[in-house]
Amino acid sequence: MNQFPHGWGRPRDDVYGAYDSSYLNDSQPVSHTQRPIVTGTSVLGVKFKDGVIIAADNIASYGSLARYNNVERLLQVGTHTVVGAGGDISDMQYLHLLLDNLLIKEQYPADDHNLYAPQVHTYISRVLYQRRNKFDPLWNSILTAGADPKTSEPFLSYVDLKGTTYSAPALATGYGAHLAIPILRKHVPDEEAVSSLSQEEAQKLVEECMKVLWYRDARSGVNYSWAIITKDGVTTGNKEIENQSWKFAEMIKGYGAQNI
Numbered sequence: 001m002n003q004f005p006h007g008w009g010r011p012r013d014d015v016y017g018a019y020d021s022s023y024l025n026d027s028q029p030v031s032h033t034q035r036p037i038v039t040g041t042s043v044l045g046v047k048f049k050d051g052v053i054i055a056a057d058n059i060a061s062y063g064s065l066a067r068y069n070n071v072e073r074l075l076q077v078g079t080h081t082v083v084g085a086g087g088d089i090s091d092m093q094y095l096h097l098l099l100d101n102l103l104i105k106e107q108y109p110a111d112d113h114n115l116y117a118p119q120v121h122t123y124i125s126r127v128l129y130q131r132r133n134k135f136d137p138l139w140n141s142i143l144t145a146g147a148d149p150k151t152s153e154p155f156l157s158y159v160d161l162k163g164t165t166y167s168a169p170a171l172a173t174g175y176g177a178h179l180a181i182p183i184l185r186k187h188v189p190d191e192e193a194v195s196s197l198s199q200e201e202a203q204k205l206v207e208e209c210m211k212v213l214w215y216r217d218a219r220s221g222v223n224y225s226w227a228i229i230t231k232d233g234v235t236t237g238n239k240e241i242e243n244q245s246w247k248f249a250e251m252i253k254g255y256g257a258q259n260i
């Protein structure tokens with residue numbers, strides 16, 4: 001028997017001739033993804049007095065082309081946690097696979113122990129930091145939102161592809177960090193303001209920010225997904241931006257097929 005693993009399951013040399021094993025000595029360097037190709041843009045998250053609301057549009061862009069319009073970028077993890085990802089879609093799908101496997105392993109002992117947002121955020125941050133140390137990062141920015149089922153305390157944290165983490169009452173990834181954060185911070189500048197923000201007000205605030213991103217961010221879409229996390233669990237849904245005012249373009253000289 002051939003004791004060398006690279007020869008297992010292959011034809012015998014003395015019968016069929018020497019096997020070409022030149023590929024085993026391949027000297028090409030290992031290469032990693034240098035930049036993302038299919039990407040998603042902003043994810044928004046806001047704390048309110050009873051929980052957290054998180055939202056992300058459903059567009060995945062191939063470069064500058066809005067290629068896919070039904071990509072769900074929010075993932076429910078367990079009973080009281082939602083993860084939103086911006087950046088590379090394939091890396092996001094890989095991260096979702098890791099989280100699914102993590103949940104399965106946590107259910108094996110059947111000890112009534114559940115993963116909540118702080119634990120999920122810590123796991124994601126360690127994964128991203130480990131991949132960064134291998135010079136093979138996951139090209140994502142992640143928001144982890146949740147609420148403690150016992151104390152109703154909201155949780156919202158951010159981690160990027162370098163493993164950098166921080167928390168705030170209002171967070172956003174991508175272009176939303178430039179356009180949405182100033183709007184969000186006017187209403188929730190600190191943790192004290194969270195206790196006076198109702199769920200309805202938080203929803204209207206997110207709707208306003210998503211509308212601003214629809215107008216100003218060329219990678220965003222008109223449809224977006226949202227999730228509200230409270231001590232009672234997770235409520236999800238989809239929404240289309242209302243009262244769009246793009247019709248003003250019809251009055252601009254030279255627009256469309258109008259006669260000039």
